Amino acid sequence: MPYPPPSRALSGPRRRSLLAGAAGAALLAGCSSGSGESDGSTSGSPSIAEKVRARAARDSAGLVERYDAVIAAHPAVAERVRSLRAEVVRHAEAFGGTVGKSGATASESPSASPSPSASATAPVTEKDALADLAAAERALADRRTAALVDVPGELARLLASVAAAGAVHAYLLTEGAR
Amino acid sequence: MSEKASGKQELTALQEALAAEHAAVYGYGVVGGRIREGRRTEARSAYDAHRARRDALARDIRDLGGTPVAAAAAYALPFPVPDSAAAVRLAAQLEDRVAGVYSDVVRATGGERRRSAAEALREAAVRAVRWSGESVAFPGLAERAATGSASATPTA
Numbered sequence A: 001m002p003y004p005p006p007s008r009a010l011s012g013p014r015r016r017s018l019l020a021g022a023a024g025a026a027l028l029a030g031c032s033s034g035s036g037e038s039d040g041s042t043s044g045s046p047s048i049a050e051k052v053r054a055r056a057a058r059d060s061a062g063l064v065e066r067y068d069a070v071i072a073a074h075p076a077v078a079e080r081v082r083s084l085r086a087e088v089v090r091h092a093e094a095f096g097g098t099v100g101k102s103g104a105t106a107s108e109s110p111s112a113s114p115s116p117s118a119s120a121t122a123p124v125t126e127k128d129a130l131a132d133l134a135a136a137e138r139a140l141a142d143r144r145t146a147a148l149v150d151v152p153g154e155l156a157r158l159l160a161s162v163a164a165a166g167a168v169h170a171y172l173l174t175e176g177a178r
Numbered sequence B: 001m002s003e004k005a006s007g008k009q010e011l012t013a014l015q016e017a018l019a020a021e022h023a024a025v026y027g028y029g030v031v032g033g034r035i036r037e038g039r040r041t042e043a044r045s046a047y048d049a050h051r052a053r054r055d056a057l058a059r060d061i062r063d064l065g066g067t068p069v070a071a072a073a074a075y076a077l078p079f080p081v082p083d084s085a086a087a088v089r090l091a092a093q094l095e096d097r098v099a100g101v102y103s104d105v106v107r108a109t110g111g112e113r114r115r116s117a118a119e120a121l122r123e124a125a126v127r128a129v130r131w132s133g134e135s136v137a138f139p140g141l142a143e144r145a146a147t148g149s150a151s152a153t154p155t156a
Helices: A020-032 A046-073 A075-094 A126-150 A153-177 B003-034 B037-063 B084-108 B111-132 B142-147
Strands: A015-017 B074-076
Touching (some): A046 A126, A075 A126, A126 A153, B003 B084, B037 B111, B084 B111
């Protein structure tokens, strides 16, 4: 698709900024409707929301433990996965959980680990360990995407974002590795 | 909050998302013209994905009794895009922007529309990282973006 060179293209009533104006608007919307009406259009019952939030915190904390197990077993991948682990810690915190420095959680022990096969021991080969982590991230992202339909708007938005981050992690742990 | 107010919020969020998808479709047109051949297929499939989302949003808006916002005739690019590297940066920004509007759609809608918006957010986030190589902790949440991002290091 042809487009006019920037020098002569900046006037005209139909011309809109591709990013700046619109992004500003989105930012405003994000802020203005953020608090006061936090529960948005679909309000699940508070107890369901609280359950989902607590579960999300536990799940992220459990995921951090899996990262720690992989890092412990395969120090060579530590550099690569550390930044992803740090993001998962922030996810746990965003859901109200806490993660100790070693990865031990202050909340209850993760009753549901992100994937069925998971105990906190890492597979033997690096490649398998990363593939396992990726599968755990993806499975958790799927579960969160399913769960977000039942909760109030603001929590749903956070779940959607964290699920997206999980999918990104899964991508980086597999595709990005090649 | 009243049914009416939430319906209006829903429509507003969907219109914002549609406007962003219009911009993304335009932007990927630019990307496609500049990006190196090795990544052209990827740009093409992103372009197609945004067109499909754009059409789905327009349908949703009509279903709610709204009139879908039209695309602009042209859009000012955020920076000059003379070469493939700039095209990749533009693509990453387009995806970030789209992720941001979908997170608002998730908040403002429910049911199937919300689920679909969450999917769209997820896809945009993955495409963003394919272009940029940079993972962010909270895709689509501008208010959490300032607190630092981790960078992963894909070899691609």
